[in-house]
Amino acid sequence: MKYFMADPAKLELLNRSTDAGGFEVIRIDSLRAYSAYKPSRLPQSDWEVTAQPKSADGTRQFVLRNLRQDSYVLLNSREYYLWNYLDGRHSLEEIGRAFHLAFGAFDYLLIRQLLTKLYGCGLLESKRLLDFQLNRGTLPDRRQGSGLRRNLLRWRAMSLRVPNADRVCSLIYERGGFLLFHPFTFWLCLAAALCALVLALPFGQNASSFAYFLKTRPWLFSGVMVASLVSASILHVLVHALACKAHGRRVRELGFFLLQGIVPTFYADVTDIFMSSRRARITVDMAGPMVEVVLGSVAILAAQAASAGLAQALLLGIGLALWESALLNLYPFNFLEMDGYNILADLTAMPMLRQQALALIPRLYEQGLNFKRLARAEWLQLAYLALCLISVFIYVILHIDGLRALIRL
Amino acid sequence: MELVSEFLKKVSFCQDLNESARSKLAELLISKKISAGAIIFREFDESDCLYIVRSGRIIISKHVQHQVDIVLTRFHPGDCFGEMGLFDTSPRSASAQTETDSVLLRLDRKAFQQIFSDEPEIAARICYRLVTVFIERLRATNDQAREAIRWGLEATGFSVAPEHAPLGRRST
Numbered sequence: 001m002k003y004f005m006a007d008p009a010k011l012e013l014l015n016r017s018t019d020a021g022g023f024e025v026i027r028i029d030s031l032r033a034y035s036a037y038k039p040s041r042l043p044q045s046d047w048e049v050t051a052q053p054k055s056a057d058g059t060r061q062f063v064l065r066n067l068r069q070d071s072y073v074l075l076n077s078r079e080y081y082l083w084n085y086l087d088g089r090h091s092l093e094e095i096g097r098a099f100h101l102a103f104g105a106f107d108y109l110l111i112r113q114l115l116t117k118l119y120g121c122g123l124l125e126s127k128r129l130l131d132f133q134l135n136r137g138t139l140p141d142r143r144q145g146s147g148l149r150r151n152l153l154r155w156r157a158m159s160l161r162v163p164n165a166d167r168v169c170s171l172i173y174e175r176g177g178f179l180l181f182h183p184f185t186f187w188l189c190l191a192a193a194l195c196a197l198v199l200a201l202p203f204g205q206n207a208s209s210f211a212y213f214l215k216t217r218p219w220l221f222s223g224v225m226v227a228s229l230v231s232a233s234i235l236h237v238l239v240h241a242l243a244c245k246a247h248g249r250r251v252r253e254l255g256f257f258l259l260q261g262i263v264p265t266f267y268a269d270v271t272d273i274f275m276s277s278r279r280a281r282i283t284v285d286m287a288g289p290m291v292e293v294v295l296g297s298v299a300i301l302a303a304q305a306a307s308a309g310l311a312q313a314l315l316l317g318i319g320l321a322l323w324e325s326a327l328l329n330l331y332p333f334n335f336l337e338m339d340g341y342n343i344l345a346d347l348t349a350m351p352m353l354r355q356q357a358l359a360l361i362p363r364l365y366e367q368g369l370n371f372k373r374l375a376r377a378e379w380l381q382l383a384y385l386a387l388c389l390i391s392v393f394i395y396v397i398l399h400i401d402g403l404r405a406l407i408r409l
Numbered sequence: 410m411e412l413v414s415e416f417l418k419k420v421s422f423c424q425d426l427n428e429s430a431r432s433k434l435a436e437l438l439i440s441k442k443i444s445a446g447a448i449i450f451r452e453f454d455e456s457d458c459l460y461i462v463r464s465g466r467i468i469i470s471k472h473v474q475h476q477v478d479i480v481l482t483r484f485h486p487g488d489c490f491g492e493m494g495l496f497d498t499s500p501r502s503a504s505a506q507t508e509t510d511s512v513l514l515r516l517d518r519k520a521f522q523q524i525f526s527d528e529p530e531i532a533a534r535i536c537y538r539l540v541t542v543f544i545e546r547l548r549a550t551n552d553q554a555r556e557a558i559r560w561g562l563e564a565t566g567f568s569v570a571p572e573h574a575p576l577g578r579r580s581t
Contacts, residue, residue: 009560012480014470014506022446023506025468025480030560063576072576121575240580259581267579274576288580329581338581351576 034108035096039115040088040125042068047123049080050275055349057377063274063351066122070252072271073121074351078103079114086124156261165241165254165269172238173245180239180287181246189294196297196319199304203316206308213313221314228318229325232295233266236288236329241268243287247280249273259336278346285342289326296322333387334395348380357381413438413463413514419487420461422538430531437520441513449505449513456494456501458517462486465511471503478504482549492539495521 009030016023041047046068052061062080064073075083081102085095092111100106118124162168169177179185203210214221241251253269273281299319306312332340337354345353360381367373374382396403413435417423423431440463443449449460452472460467462484469490470478481503484490490505495518525532 009556011557011560013473014468014478014480016476016478025508030562033560074576237580253579257579265581267581269577270580271577273578284580337579342578342580351578 035093036091038088038091039086039118041083041086041118041123042066042125048275049083052274052351053278053349055377056380057375059377061349061351064121064123065272065275069122070250071121072274073117073123075114075117078110079117082111082114083118086118088125152261156258159255159257161253161255166251169238169241169245169251169254173242177242178246180242189290189297192297192301193293196300200300200316200319203300203303209308210313210316213310214317217310220310221317224314225317225321228295228299229321232292232322232325235295236291237266237268239291240270240284240288243284244268244270244273247273247276247284249276249280263336274351278349281346282343285339285346288339289329292322292326292329296320296326331391333384333391335388335392344384350377350380353381353384357385361385413440416463417461420489421487421542422489422492422535424538425534426531430528430534433528433531434516434524434535437524438514438516441515443507443511443513445507445509445511447507449507450491450501452502452504453500456491456497456499457519458515459489459492459495459521460505461489461514461516463512463514465513466508467511467513468506468508469503470506481553483508489542492542494518495539 011028011030013026013028014023015026047064047066049062049064052063054060059077061077062075062083064075064083065071066073078099082095082099085098090098092108095111096106096108115124237254241254244251249270249272251268252271253267256264256266259265259267270284273284296319299315299322303312303315303319306315328334329338330340330343332338332344334341335354341354345351350356356377360378364370364374414428414431417426417431417435423434426434438461443465445465449467450456464486467484467488467490469481469484471481473479491501493499493502495516521532521535524535
């Protein structure tokens with residue numbers, strides 16, 4: 001992102017000599033003072049840091065958590081190196097020198113961006129400035145422009161939250177929720193899913209009769225389908241949250257919001273799982289879709305047990321819809337940060353993969369599409385973008401008839 | 410050197426005065442040569458006159474701590490300073506010092522009051538112009554305050570514009 005930066009502000013100081021009359025005028029710009037600034041982080045009891053697994057390009061990232069205000073920030077290895085020097089004893093000039101010796105070069109922009117991150121996260125001791133920054137958000141912002149734009153922003157930010165989400169989840173976990181994460185439960189679910197898969201295959205021969213039953217009661221079918229999917233979605237996020245509790249981490253929020261400002265979605269904020277292992281994160285990511293898999297399997301097993309007719313068709317329809325929902329959730333290449341994307345981000349150790357990939361395109365243009373300079377991680381970001389585009393294209397092609405019908409409506 | 414009354418044409422608060430008024434004012438001014446580095450007045454000194462810079466450069470500063478002042482502004486030929494001393498008996502709000510060898514014209518408060526009583530029309534014209542000087546200085550002070558705040562923000566690394574996206578994971 002390009003942004004305008006004014007010349008450094010300047011102060012002129014008149015330094016009087018101790019002997020009568022003489023003086024010297026010194027002009028100090030803010031950058032010079034900045035190099036003498038000694039930023040100080042919070043006491044160690046107020047933050048924790050977790051090293052992430054090595055990413056594709058061999059670098060390691062770190063997640064830093066502010067325990068005072070429960071906020072998180074992702075640091076790359078260079079930023080983490082700098083973080084260790086922000087103890088209030090080293091000036092930025094000294095830090096820059098140490099960085100230069102360690103990495104061979106130093107750009108002040110790097111530390112300025114880091115300090116912005118850390119201020120934003122409240123990890124630096126500068127309460128007054130931090131308050132100022134936080135209060136800035138409450139002032140009317142002229143940049144927000146027209147009423148339409150303001151309303152769009154409000155719309156995007158709309159969300160409903162369960163109060164005391166962590167406490168609620170802890171109670172549910174302690175009162176039986178923990179059983180969901182017993183190995184026996186996992187194997188039972190897997191067995192049910194395999195049985196359902198085997199039993200679902202012969203249903204394909206009778207597809208036309210099921211379709212006939214469902215066409216006779218379209219509103220009932222639609223109503224039951226929506227109710228099933230919504231209930232499954234609520235259980236889905238609850239199980240994500242319980243999985244987070246199973247690993248002893250905090251559930252920050254549980255609620256409902258508009259994904260990308262469009263898709264109404266239930267969600268569980270499990271950011272705290274970044275402080276656990278990669279395995280724990282993947283368990284949390286997988287736990288949600290397992291709900292649809294298990295419920296879908298149960299519906300298909302019930303359809304198998306039911307006699308031929310509307311009830312059987314409904315159960316089968318629900319079962320297949322839930323399975324499809326699980327598959328969609330686990331598919332990572334759709335530009336949305338769903339469970340599959342989270343798993344991909346964890347496997348590649350790139351927690352901000354989507355954001356980085358989207359930011360890469362304008363940067364590439366600025367560099368004159370010079371692909372030779374791309375690092376390995378950036379190639380991965382490009383591959384992610386390409387697969388997302390191909391997937392969306394294929395999805396549109398496959399659903400072109402449905403989209404046409406939608407437009408005609 | 411040109412006549413004082415001629416020189417006054419260049420002085421901002423004498424812009425509305427005609428030649429005879431300028432001559433009358435010139436009679437009341439006291440010329441003073443000051444070498445570089447000399448202190449004209451210090452902050453908190455008694456305040457009882459205005460100065461016009463005829464030549465040289467004057468630096469105005471305010472004490473911050475120990476031996477250090479912050480430079481507020483500089484005045485060049487045609488500028489005036491210390492104008493508060495014409496109206497107000499409060500001590501000087503800043504220090505004035507010559508940065509180069511300078512010649513100043515001094516207008517005492519008593520002389521100014523004499524203009525008020527003898528030539529009220531001239532006094533009114535001077536006052537009107539002085540108000541515009543005050544306004545300009547107030548604006549400059551505001552700009553300087555803003556610059557000082559910007560300086561503080563930049564010096565503590567607080568002013569970097571782009572905001573970062575916080576790390577978060579919403580499982581859906």
